[in-house]
Amino acid sequence: MNLEYSDDSFTTDWIEQHDRLPVDERSFFYHERNQRDWWEQNKRIRKMFVDVNLELKKLIRANNVPSVRMLSWSQLAHSIGCDRATLKHVRRYYWVNELRNQLLALLNDAKQQKSSPKEDISVELSEVEGLKVSLQNQRNQTAIWYDKCIVQEEQISFLERVLAKREAKIQELVTRNRQF
Structure with a gap:
């Protein structure tokens, strides 16, 4: 899963592997609603990651590297109005953690670039x-x-x-x- 898509291309929200719940035949009556709720929550999580990615890139371009706390599980969960357990649910932990690690890598790269001194070209010459x-x-x-x-x-x-x-x-x- 990649975070590099714009708001216009965010219409393809359904990801079969992540959004399909197993069918419980005893509670089939609630299956459709559970499936829809699960899908909507996954959609909000993906949208939150896109928003955080865009915000990070905007801050990095402004030479203001944010803290890693911005990507903590509790901050991410708070931004969409859920708790950490929702983000760390067994069925979604893999892809949520993968997206979080991509953001952490982006943040780490920005910190390393900021810490390396940028010398003037004339000084280098x-x-x-x-x-x-x-x-x-x-x-x-x-x-x-x-x-x-x-x-x-x-x-x-x-x-x-x-x-x-x-x-x-x-x-x-x-x-x-x-x-x-």
Whole structure:
């Protein structure tokens, strides 16, 4: 069941799954009236959810996020002149709770959006420009360190060759001294 319908399309109020009462053959005389009363109460409940949905959206658009208390079982029941037990009746609890949870999710989303700071676009652009400059500086530093690293590797390679030659020379001198 979805809350996204306007007042004009609210004429399709009968929902077979929710509005059909089981037939009690002993009190068949009252069955028609019970069925009509049940259907009218379900119609009022659905209308109340549509009205609350529209009111919530209007408040959210005005940047005035209402309290969760607005969607409490007792507040919802009071708005249509019944009690919580009527809303929580076993035969209608599933769809009523589903509609209530949709409204709670809408309210929760609005609260999260309100709590997240909305930064000015110019501030964001200057921040992006600052990050670009910082990135370029880091690239330059990386290039400098890379050049230094290459120079150091060349020096290490040169020193290893010199060391190898000197070790060879020392080895040669040691072998000559042993011969004498």
